[in-house]
Amino acid sequence: MKPVWQVLAWTSGAVGAAITGAAVGVAAHSTRAGARKDEELEALGMLRPDRQSTVAADDGVPLSVQEVLPADGGKPDLTVVFVHGFTLNSRGWHFQRRDLPALTKPRARLVFFDHRSHGESGHSSKKTSTIDQLGRDLDAVLRAAAPRGPIVLVGHSMGGMTIMALAEQRPELFPDRVRGVALLGTSAGAVGSSGLPRPWLSRANPVPRGLAILSDLQPGLVEWTRKIGDRLAWSIIRAVSFGDRKTPKNVVDLMAEMIGSTSVEVVTDFLETLAQHDRKDALAALSTCEVLVLSGDADKLTPFSPHAEVIAEALPSARVVEAEGAGHPVMMERPELVTGELEALLRRAYRSKPQKGTGSERRAENR
Numbered sequence: 001m002k003p004v005w006q007v008l009a010w011t012s013g014a015v016g017a018a019i020t021g022a023a024v025g026v027a028a029h030s031t032r033a034g035a036r037k038d039e040e041l042e043a044l045g046m047l048r049p050d051r052q053s054t055v056a057a058d059d060g061v062p063l064s065v066q067e068v069l070p071a072d073g074g075k076p077d078l079t080v081v082f083v084h085g086f087t088l089n090s091r092g093w094h095f096q097r098r099d100l101p102a103l104t105k106p107r108a109r110l111v112f113f114d115h116r117s118h119g120e121s122g123h124s125s126k127k128t129s130t131i132d133q134l135g136r137d138l139d140a141v142l143r144a145a146a147p148r149g150p151i152v153l154v155g156h157s158m159g160g161m162t163i164m165a166l167a168e169q170r171p172e173l174f175p176d177r178v179r180g181v182a183l184l185g186t187s188a189g190a191v192g193s194s195g196l197p198r199p200w201l202s203r204a205n206p207v208p209r210g211l212a213i214l215s216d217l218q219p220g221l222v223e224w225t226r227k228i229g230d231r232l233a234w235s236i237i238r239a240v241s242f243g244d245r246k247t248p249k250n251v252v253d254l255m256a257e258m259i260g261s262t263s264v265e266v267v268t269d270f271l272e273t274l275a276q277h278d279r280k281d282a283l284a285a286l287s288t289c290e291v292l293v294l295s296g297d298a299d300k301l302t303p304f305s306p307h308a309e310v311i312a313e314a315l316p317s318a319r320v321v322e323a324e325g326a327g328h329p330v331m332m333e334r335p336e337l338v339t340g341e342l343e344a345l346l347r348r349a350y351r352s353k354p355q356k357g358t359g360s361e362r363r364a365e366n367r
Contacts (some may be wrong), residue, residue, distance in 0.1 A: 004114075010066040020040040046255045047098060055113070055144040057137045058129055064120035065145050066090060068097055070107040071102075076119050077106035077177065077350055080342075083138060085157030087262040088229035088329075089119030090155070091254065095335030096342060101344055113156070113315060117266040119155040119258075129269035131158070131277055135165025142173075152180035154342065156331060157302065158270075160186025161277050180349030185299055185328050186313065188305040189278035191218060195238050233260075241335070243298025243327035245272035251332050266355050282315040290348045291318035292341055296326025296333070317343075 026186065027319055049066035070076055080100070082093045090112035100108055115134055116124040124133070142151065160183040167174060181191045236250045238245065288319040293315070295308040302308075304322055312320045321341055323334050 001016065015066060038161050045094045045249050047094060053145070056115065056139050057140050061116045061124050062122040063116065063137055065111065065113040065141060068101055068110040070109065071101040072104060074104065074107050076109035078150050078346060079109045079111060080152045080154060080346065081111045081146060082154040083141065083153065083159030083162050084115065085159050086274065088258045089114045091258060092329065092332060096331060096339050099339050100342065103346065106346055108346055113141050117269070118262060120337055126269040131161050131165050131274040134162040135169050137168050138162050139170060150179045150347060150349070151177050153178060154182040155186060156184040157186050158274065158329065160184065161279065164188060164279035164282045167285035168279055171285035174285045175288040177314065178289050180345050182292040182294065182345055183311060185295050185302055185330050187277070187302045188283060188311050191274050191277055191302065232237055240300055241328050242333050243296050243325050243335060247333055255332065270290040277309060280310065280314055283311060286315055287317065290345055292321070292345045293314050293318050294321040294323060294328045294330060294338065294341055296323045296328065298325055299328045301328040
């Protein structure tokens with residue numbers, strides 16, 4: 001048995017890695033939430049759904065699903081399904097959830113769900129903490145919450161990877177029903193080849209393995225230690241996740257709260273699947289629908305170059321938007337831009353049936 005000082009050293013190193021690992025969502029709980037006083041700020045991420053349900057994944061894990069209907073009460077023309085990123089949850093779509101129900105041409109029914117082991121969904125084993133399984137989970141949500149009618153899929157980070165997994169598993173679904181796809185701050189593969197995740201996802205890095213071992217042997221110790229770094233973690237999350245240091249405090253709070261609600265065990269369970277993600281070939285299934293590829297040019301986790309560029313190369317008809325000054329959670333940092341682009345995507349998807357196209361469109365945004 002290792003001496004106590006070695007265990008503490010490993011724990012300290014793991015926490016340091018966890019803070020550094022904000023690059024892929026590894027961080028600590030925020031202690032800043034209690035400092036908010038403005039009622040509007042406190043409502044961030046707390047919007048109530050019109051409907052709530054639980055969908056059983058193919059292995060029985062319960063997935064928490066929420067629905068938001070058009071604000072005017074009209075019949076929806078499209079169902080838009082939002083798929084969040086690693087260590088986050090459906091609360092991260094706050095601004096899109098707030099604003100898109102007002103759209104009338106077309107009217108959109110919004111569906112949000114939490115990945116397994118994230119948010120309000122049930123816990124999963126390490127064996128099924130994979131992007132392949134997340135693709136099957138998304139399929140289960142579609143079958144239960146959007147069994148018919150046209151669909152638009154919106155994925156951020158690991159959520160975009162989940163959509164790619166679905167395309168790999170069920171390519172026939174795309175020409176049949178999926179009218180549009182938005183891929184935000186995501187990657188088709190080689191996640192650890194550039195940006196801050198590179199050392200963290202490297203197979204040569206012993207720290208993630210040590211963190212995984214510790215979380216198995218001493219989960220309470222690891223969680224207790226990571227909470228000590230709360231204030232430091234908040235600052236690092238702001239610096240690493242966001243491109244603009246002027247990002248409102250409550251937005252950083254929400255990001256930190258979502259990350260902090262994810263246990264070390266869950267973080268380590270998903271690291272291997274992120275490192276192994278390679279679904280460039282699956283992008284071909286998306287060529288039959290309208291596609292938006294949007295990333296921040298200050299994204300330190302999945303940098304625009306090469307990740308968005310690789311996706312754009314595989315989907316030459318996609319609309320590619322490089323959000324100037326934005327970091328990884330671009331839907332939270334540039335909500336007006338992202339929501340505006342999603343509205344335009346929904347209009348394109350509603351007007352035309354999926355078809356292959358040529359030409360590429362890109363613009364840089366100054367916001």
